[in-house]
Amino acid sequence: MAELTYREAVAAGIAQEMARDPNVVFLGEDVAAAGGVFKATVGLLEQFGPRRVRDTPISEQAILGAAMGAAMTGLRPIAEIMFSDFLAVCWDIVANEIAKTRYMTAGQVTLPLVIRTANGGGSRFGAQHSQSVENWAMAVPGLKVVAPSNPADVKGLLAAAIRDDDPVVFFEHKSLYAVKGEVPDGEHIERLGTAKVLRDGRDVTVLALAAMVPKALAAAERLAAEHRIEATVIDVRSLVPLDTETILREVVKTGRVATVEENPRLCGWGAEIASIVAEECFWDLDAPIVRITTPHVPLPSADNLEDATVPTVERIVATLRQAID
Amino acid sequence: MAELTYREAVAAGIAQEMARDPNVVFLGEDVAAAGGVFKATVGLLEQFGPRRVRDTPISEQAILGAAMGAAMTGLRPIAEIMFSDFLAVCWDIVANEIAKTRYMTAGQVTLPLVIRTANGGGSRFGAQHSQSVENWAMAVPGLKVVAPSNPADVKGLLAAAIRDDDPVVFFEHKSLYAVKGEVPDGEHIERLGTAKVLRDGRDVTVLALAAMVPKALAAAERLAAEHRIEATVIDVRSLVPLDTETILREVVKTGRVATVEENPRLCGWGAEIASIVAEECFWDLDAPIVRITTPHVPLPSADNLEDATVPTVERIVATLRQAID
Amino acid sequence: MSPRTKTKATSGRNDDIGEATRLGLWRQCLEVRHLEKRAYDLFLQNLIKGTSHLSLGQEAVAAGFGVAMRKDDWSFCTYRGHAHTLVRGASMTGVLGELMGRECGLLGGKGGSMHLTSVEHGAMGSYAIIGAHLPIAIGAAWSAQYRGTDQVAVCFFGDGTTNIGAFHEALNMATVWTLPVVFVCENNLYMEYTPIGEVTAVEHPAADRAGAYGLPGIIVDGNDPDAVFRAAREALAKARAGEGPSLIEAKTYRHSGHSRADPGKYRPDEEVKAWLARDPIPMYRKRLLDFGVKEAVLDAIDAETRAAVDAATEAAKASPEPALAVIERDVWADGGASWRN
Amino acid sequence: MSPRTKTKATSGRNDDIGEATRLGLWRQCLEVRHLEKRAYDLFLQNLIKGTSHLSLGQEAVAAGFGVAMRKDDWSFCTYRGHAHTLVRGASMTGVLGELMGRECGLLGGKGGSMHLTSVEHGAMGSYAIIGAHLPIAIGAAWSAQYRGTDQVAVCFFGDGTTNIGAFHEALNMATVWTLPVVFVCENNLYMEYTPIGEVTAVEHPAADRAGAYGLPGIIVDGNDPDAVFRAAREALAKARAGEGPSLIEAKTYRHSGHSRADPGKYRPDEEVKAWLARDPIPMYRKRLLDFGVKEAVLDAIDAETRAAVDAATEAAKASPEPALAVIERDVWADGGASWRN
Numbered sequence A, B: 001m002a003e004l005t006y007r008e009a010v011a012a013g014i015a016q017e018m019a020r021d022p023n024v025v026f027l028g029e030d031v032a033a034a035g036g037v038f039k040a041t042v043g044l045l046e047q048f049g050p051r052r053v054r055d056t057p058i059s060e061q062a063i064l065g066a067a068m069g070a071a072m073t074g075l076r077p078i079a080e081i082m083f084s085d086f087l088a089v090c091w092d093i094v095a096n097e098i099a100k101t102r103y104m105t106a107g108q109v110t111l112p113l114v115i116r117t118a119n120g121g122g123s124r125f126g127a128q129h130s131q132s133v134e135n136w137a138m139a140v141p142g143l144k145v146v147a148p149s150n151p152a153d154v155k156g157l158l159a160a161a162i163r164d165d166d167p168v169v170f171f172e173h174k175s176l177y178a179v180k181g182e183v184p185d186g187e188h189i190e191r192l193g194t195a196k197v198l199r200d201g202r203d204v205t206v207l208a209l210a211a212m213v214p215k216a217l218a219a220a221e222r223l224a225a226e227h228r229i230e231a232t233v234i235d236v237r238s239l240v241p242l243d244t245e246t247i248l249r250e251v252v253k254t255g256r257v258a259t260v261e262e263n264p265r266l267c268g269w270g271a272e273i274a275s276i277v278a279e280e281c282f283w284d285l286d287a288p289i290v291r292i293t294t295p296h297v298p299l300p301s302a303d304n305l306e307d308a309t310v311p312t313v314e315r316i317v318a319t320l321r322q323a324i325d
Numbered sequence C, D: 001m002s003p004r005t006k007t008k009a010t011s012g013r014n015d016d017i018g019e020a021t022r023l024g025l026w027r028q029c030l031e032v033r034h035l036e037k038r039a040y041d042l043f044l045q046n047l048i049k050g051t052s053h054l055s056l057g058q059e060a061v062a063a064g065f066g067v068a069m070r071k072d073d074w075s076f077c078t079y080r081g082h083a084h085t086l087v088r089g090a091s092m093t094g095v096l097g098e099l100m101g102r103e104c105g106l107l108g109g110k111g112g113s114m115h116l117t118s119v120e121h122g123a124m125g126s127y128a129i130i131g132a133h134l135p136i137a138i139g140a141a142w143s144a145q146y147r148g149t150d151q152v153a154v155c156f157f158g159d160g161t162t163n164i165g166a167f168h169e170a171l172n173m174a175t176v177w178t179l180p181v182v183f184v185c186e187n188n189l190y191m192e193y194t195p196i197g198e199v200t201a202v203e204h205p206a207a208d209r210a211g212a213y214g215l216p217g218i219i220v221d222g223n224d225p226d227a228v229f230r231a232a233r234e235a236l237a238k239a240r241a242g243e244g245p246s247l248i249e250a251k252t253y254r255h256s257g258h259s260r261a262d263p264g265k266y267r268p269d270e271e272v273k274a275w276l277a278r279d280p281i282p283m284y285r286k287r288l289l290d291f292g293v294k295e296a297v298l299d300a301i302d303a304e305t306r307a308a309v310d311a312a313t314e315a316a317k318a319s320p321e322p323a324l325a326v327i328e329r330d331v332w333a334d335g336g337a338s339w340r341n
């Protein structure tokens, strides 16, 4: 096991797959010579050369269009959209072209490509560089959606996404790039569509994603230490496919469920899971389903405002205490 | 009362407001000389002239950018995006600029504008011209979202949207354009953010939107006639603001709730409502919450495929029967 | 910026094009013409639902490229893409079947008129949202360049498309990466109902912008199969030689309305009349006769293509509706549609 | 396409610009210079979080327009927008306060460095997603045209922005509608870390594209306040006269990295050195002295602007954090944030 940062795990995952498969190529703005604005792709240009690792103009539609056209003709491109907020400038290519083309062509076209993007808040960048838009991607049929919470998952899930024959939107969380963690040596690959139970408790099942995972875990520790509430914590990891098997199994065990979402409230991923639980585990629930989300507002930039807007450990603790009382 | 088609009600709503307020202007592709590709704006050019009713290039970002810039400097623009699928090509202007600017500027900027767009399936146009993307807009803080089901609401809600000081995305349903209905004479205006109870029943509360409203009503009639099941049917009308008061009140009365959604399953508007109900009416529910949606696939184009993909009266009837048994 | 016009005079039967190639152009023009007319008839008979956008009058553009392209080249086109799909070799039955929503359709009834695709023929899709396929085409070109094949991607679009952002992004990146791609703007003077001149800052919507991407402005007579063929041949050779993209503006005119329901009444009568007088099919027929090609040869090809359209119509009519099971197929590469376990 | 260069030789103290205006330019350059330096210091002191993008080295562009614009004109700028916001008259305390996330910030701490806005000064916003504000600026111009005022919208953006789709859409529509808008491309040779020349099909990313929108290509020396002022004055007059948009490319250079954390190491030493030698502030100072302006006059303005920055710094530091209640305010025009009843 080596200790890597989350950002190093990105480069490691890409490098693992580029070394393995010459059809894997990588493009984006400032990704090659500069190693990415988050320094998550440092070294790839040096290792794989300018033919495979390419800087582009500021042309997100061209970036994703190029990725799509290359994928449909035999390559396995990885495209970086620098901030997930910028998915909006190329949303047509994502939602209308990449997501739908296999279906519309009755399977004639296969699109093995990955869109990597830096998601989420915590950097005081303001409302146009801090969004959590994993729910935008989840809402579009034809996209797989992954959001890792730790370096090992970054490498393993990114590798899996690259090998997958379907388009995957891979949400890296900005505020986690500096986080360190153990990453298995040698080839490391995880399975898409699998959630992970990180903590076992009898009182409530807490579902979290990406940067909300460490917060949910911290809250669970506090609830146990201070309030004798034992929470199961699940890292959802993949929104599409969704590991309902694991989620529903754990919800049934505790009879209580809460989601911790960084996306703004309305139509967040937690709403979808809540609706599944409310339909399929209705008789197993002992209490209302609780959603802890960023309120339905754009993200403000000042330190204190941003910190208080995204779910905090304190808010998770307080909400769960109240829900369980 | 005059009988108007849904498409005539669009023109009537716009005309009412343009006649009233010289700051209301209207722009879009083929909207002026041609009266719109759905003929929903026929006559406006003749009535208000080319200064106020303007054809544009195929430049959706420029259309909505122009609307935003005009709104922030004193006009009240109405912009047409021909098909709601095309919101994807200008999603940055919608989701990152129009939705966020008031908040980011702490209220310095006011954006009284309306984005009208033709939404939904039923026309055999295929996956890129048939989407129901009201949930995309609902997911973005800062947008109001309206989707009328009948001519009177088209006129009244469109007028209200134009008078509203916030940006409103106004989803007209393609398959309803030819539908006729009574529209009050004279000035007609409805209140945004209000749902409407269309039918009263004791067994289940059915929530529907736009083209799903007539289907839900037809299903309710069948359930009553054939299965002695009495459904309350609510036309949700407005997703943001959401009339939770009416919705939750009716849900509590019947103890059972179902949503009928044309948007594909994941993160649809029904998921959000289901999560609200599951949190706030948990103890009042007698049965699992049911969602009847388009499955999570792009929309196919062949007659029989498209008809079977979007929720049908038969599917609504069958699902509700099963849910109530 | 003065676009250079590429309509060199043709010299005769055995010039740089030659009779065999010309008969190929003639055949493709007729295939498109007869199939599109049939599509219109089927629409009037209510056997084609949804929408459809015909290339009647614009046949020469598709044919010129169809003949000039290599089998392993790739084409990308729009909702107005029956022609471009056919000329690559896709089956007429597949095309008509798709328009009619039948199981035999190229897409099994899942795509419809606006999305015709036949990957086995290099027809890489018809795209219904303006502009998107220009960036996608550069991706295919990049793939050819990367893998060192000398395939070329050809991307067809309309005049109205030159005003959308994706056009700009694709053209710029194509030049910067020296990609083997040919952009073909079919300037038929109209968007849906609005004249392109009313919404465009320059006279020639594509050619006058070529300079903004370091490219020469090229205009061809889009109603002359020879002119299109020559421009195509040159641009394809340039791309294959690794010399990068081309942008060609082909001036042409659609005979019918924008889409199925449109009678096209917004167009001045004289304009329509003038362009009908330049109908590519009788013009080309006359040229071939002038070159000494036997009338019987031309008529035989005409009869063959008509018969092929008739046969395809019958085959498509006989094909059943798609099975409902396909609704939940082929979202994913595993053939399925499930988003959960 | 040969862009015409607009740097006419300046003639002297009382020429078409005159001393009073020049002192205004001098003052605005210094205000920007000192404020940006202070922003950098505060960042090093960890009093400014998030990111920030300085205009050090590019002051002359903001100043040239700031002085030429009328109070009721509108400006639209980017994340690199402290300069453009200041020159419209926004308060230094408001700018620094916003960078520091304080209650006194122009946006009360809700927007941050990349979104400075002061509607009361016609500073209609800083936009952080490349390209978006070009279409928005045409909307303001449309509004002026519609209401028959002779206000002009001025839109500032970088060289890298010329490759995104929104640029193309906005430029085309501005010409088609003859809108009173001036597009100002500050070509500082780099996007974030990538040289613009490596990703652009033409040499002058804005000027070489002007022809695609029916506009003349205009290049000015963006380090010369007089040159920028003259170009601005001419373009504003053209717009006010109802003669439509202009596109101006101002060649300049940023002295620091792209944003707070970037040391700018990707730039060749000689290049940096050459541009530092053309630092607009000492160059302009020298010109003013050559024209016979007294050193004391220049120094007094320098001292005043430094003092203003110092005072603003203290005021901003003294301002409290925003109240948490503002989180749920001002989503809607009613002042609130509720999405349900």
Ligand SMILES: Cc1ncc(C[n+]2csc(CCOP(=O)(O)OP(=O)(O)O)c2C)c(N)n1
Pocket: B029, B058, B060, B082, B086, B089, C080, C128, C129, C130, C131, C157, C158, C159, C160, C161, C162, C186, C188, C190, C191, C192, C258
């Ligand atoms: C982004 C987008 N905007 C609008 C439309 C609607 N639309 C379909 S075809 C068309 C006109 C296209 O004109 P042109 O590019 O000249 O092609 P033509 O139809 O003449 O072949 C329009 C506006 C669309 N499909 N996509």
Ligand SMILES: Cc1ncc(C[n+]2csc(CCOP(=O)(O)OP(=O)(O)O)c2C)c(N)n1
Pocket: A029, A058, A060, A082, A086, A089, D080, D128, D129, D130, D131, D157, D158, D159, D160, D161, D162, D186, D188, D190, D191, D192, D258
């Ligand atoms: C759509 C979009 N893509 C990428 C970015 C990230 N980004 C921010 S600034 C920048 C470089 C912009 O370069 P330029 O336009 O030359 O402006 P400059 O920073 O040099 O003033 C990039 C790529 C963005 N903000 N928006």
Ligand SMILES: [Mg+2]
Pocket: C158, C159, C160, C186, C187, C188, C189, C190, C191
């Ligand atoms: Mg056209």
Ligand SMILES: [Mg+2]
Pocket: D158, D159, D160, D186, D187, D188, D189, D190, D191
């Ligand atoms: Mg730059």
